[in-house]
Amino acid sequence: MSRFLPRRMLRAALLESALYEEVEAERRSLGQAFVVVLLASSAGALGAWLGAYPPLRIALEAIEPIVFWLGASLFAYMAGATFFRGPHTQTDYAEVLRTTGFAFTPGLLRVLGGLPAIDVAGLHLPPTLLSDAWVVLASIVAVRQALDFSTLRAIATFGVAYLLLWLLLAGALFSLPV
Amino acid sequence: MRSRACAGGLLAGVLLASAAQGAGEIRPGAYCPFPKPGEKPACLVPAKQAYGEFFAALDENGDVGEAASARLEADVAAGAGSQNAYLALSSLAYGYYRLSQQAAASPNEDPQVVARLERWNALLASAYAASPQDAKFQDSVREAALDLQRRAPPVELSCLDESGGPVRCDSTEAVVRDIDRLRDEVGVRGALSRLLGRFFDDGAEPAR
Numbered sequence: 358m359s360r361f362l363p364r365r366m367l368r369a370a371l372l373e374s375a376l377y378e379e380v381e382a383e384r385r386s387l388g389q390a391f392v393v394v395l396l397a398s399s400a401g402a403l404g405a406w407l408g409a410y411p412p413l414r415i416a417l418e419a420i421e422p423i424v425f426w427l428g429a430s431l432f433a434y435m436a437g438a439t440f441f442r443g444p445h446t447q448t449d450y451a452e453v454l455r456t457t458g459f460a461f462t463p464g465l466l467r468v469l470g471g472l473p474a475i476d477v478a479g480l481h482l483p484p485t486l487l488s489d490a491w492v493v494l495a496s497i498v499a500v501r502q503a504l505d506f507s508t509l510r511a512i513a514t515f516g517v518a519y520l521l522l523w524l525l526l527a528g529a530l531f532s533l534p535v
Numbered sequence: 536m537r538s539r540a541c542a543g544g545l546l547a548g549v550l551l552a553s554a555a556q557g558a559g560e561i562r563p564g565a566y567c568p569f570p571k572p573g574e575k576p577a578c579l580v581p582a583k584q585a586y587g588e589f590f591a592a593l594d595e596n597g598d599v600g601e602a603a604s605a606r607l608e609a610d611v612a613a614g615a616g617s618q619n620a621y622l623a624l625s626s627l628a629y630g631y632y633r634l635s636q637q638a639a640a641s642p643n644e645d646p647q648v649v650a651r652l653e654r655w656n657a658l659l660a661s662a663y664a665a666s667p668q669d670a671k672f673q674d675s676v677r678e679a680a681l682d683l684q685r686r687a688p689p690v691e692l693s694c695l696d697e698s699g700g701p702v703r704c705d706s707t708e709a710v711v712r713d714i715d716r717l718r719d720e721v722g723v724r725g726a727l728s729r730l731l732g733r734f735f736d737d738g739a740e741p742a743r
Contacts, residue, residue: 409681411715413735417728424727474674519723526726533733 362389369393369459372495377456377502387451390458397422397464397492404485408471418470422461428525430457432518433500441514443506456499463491566675567625568682569632579629582622589626593633598648604630611658614665615672624662624672628679631655632687635706639688652706653692659710677714680707 359365365386368376380386401418410418434453438446466488475482493515500518501511567578583590592603607630610623617623631652638648663676684707693701694709 409685409711411712413728413731414715416735417724417731420731421724421727425723429723473678474671523723523726526723526730530726530730530733533730 360386360389362392365389365459366393366462366465369495370462370491372498374498374502377459377499380455380459381448381452381503383455384451387455387458390455394422394426394458394461394464397461397467400465401467401470401485404468404470404472406471407468410471418467422464424526425522426454426458426461428522429496429515429518430454432521433457433504433514436517436521437500437504437506437510437514440517441506441510442504443510445505448504453500453503456503457496460495460499461492463488463495466491564621566621566628566679568678569625569629569686571686576629579625582626582629585619585622586626589630593630597637598634599630599651604651608654608658611655611662612665614662615669616665620662620666620672621675624675624679627655627658628683631683631707635683635687635690638690644690649690649692652690653694656692656694656707656710659707660713663710663714673714677711680710680714683707684711 365376365380380390398419398421401422402415405415405418430453431450434448434450437453438448467485469484469488472484475484497508497511497515500514501508504511504514567576567582570576570579586607588603589599589607592599607623607626610617610619611627614620634648634652638644638652659676659680663673666672666676684705687706689705691703691705694704695701
């Protein structure tokens with residue numbers, strides 16, 4: 358069981374369930390999970406900077422993974438440990454943070470965000486689409502392993518967590534003075 | 536093992552496609568960047584055929600009159616709805632570049648050239664705004680404006696700041712800034728983007 362971070366990141370990107378089980382059980386891997394999220398943030402900010410986007414967009418790219426990690430993990434924990442809990446579900450917030458943090462490994466590809474959009478089969482796709490979709494898939498595996506239930510429940514938990522995070526942010530926006 | 540191979544193949548494909556786009560090769564229905572010094576503008580050939588009078592006026596007079604630019608400007612203003620959308624955009628960017636070079640080279644700014652560049656800034660902005668259904672064309676307009684901001688000699692023009700007040704800005708600087716502000720995001724990202732904008736009062740990049 359290697360604790361070498363690049364090796365773990367590679368396994369996380371390849372959606373290896375065993376890796377997510379490993380970090381779920383290992384309390385001290387929270388620091389590594391945080392480093393992975395910071396790397397994804399930095400990659401996004403670098404991509405936006407290379408694409409000559411304004412400072413606000415660069416800040417958004419830098420902050421978004423951290424907000425997602427802390428916020429969506431909290432809501433995934435709340436929903437997964439209550440409404441969607443399975444017979445084997447036994448978890449805490451830190452466990453979810455450890456697994457979902459590693460799920461941000463494909464977020465390193467956000468550095469491509471400065472490139473022009475790609476045309477595939479008549480569709481005009483943003484360059485970060487691949488990394489975003491990959492992070493979503495990895496997050497579903499991470500939630501499934503952290504909460505020890507089925508993939509279907511993990512997808513539902515992820516969807517509810519996303520919706521709750523969006524409502525929280527939209528509510529915060531609404532409550533701020535104009 | 537198969538999933539690893541698929542993921543690797545997918546990644547390699549995307550990287551290759553991105554690299555190909557970044558190299559600026561000739562593609563139909565795409566913005567043609569104006570040539571670097573000494574480079575043959577091969578991808579501008581169709582644009583030159585479509586707007587012969589515009590390119591001829593640039594080459595012969597060093598400026599474009601109202602008559603030579605009227606059809607081109609109308610096509611740019613129509614945005615993605617124009618049949619010649621990309622040709623018009625590429626031609627305008629080339630003309631902008633040529634006029635910027637002249638303006639930067641002369642000791643006194645020609646008010647006619649300055650007025651034309653200001654009008655073309657407004658045209659680029661309206662081409663972007665007129666094409667909400669065509670993200671590819673919108674990206675091309677941004678690419679053209681960014682290309683001009685980076686590679687054309689800076690010419691001081693009048694433009695508007697975030698609050699609509701008149702300020703001085705270089706070339707397409709304000710066009711790029713406004714396009715980036717117009718790009719709407721949805722979901723969590725959109726809410727987060729608007730929250731950040733609210734906290735920083737959208738004034739993170741004041742116009743100069």
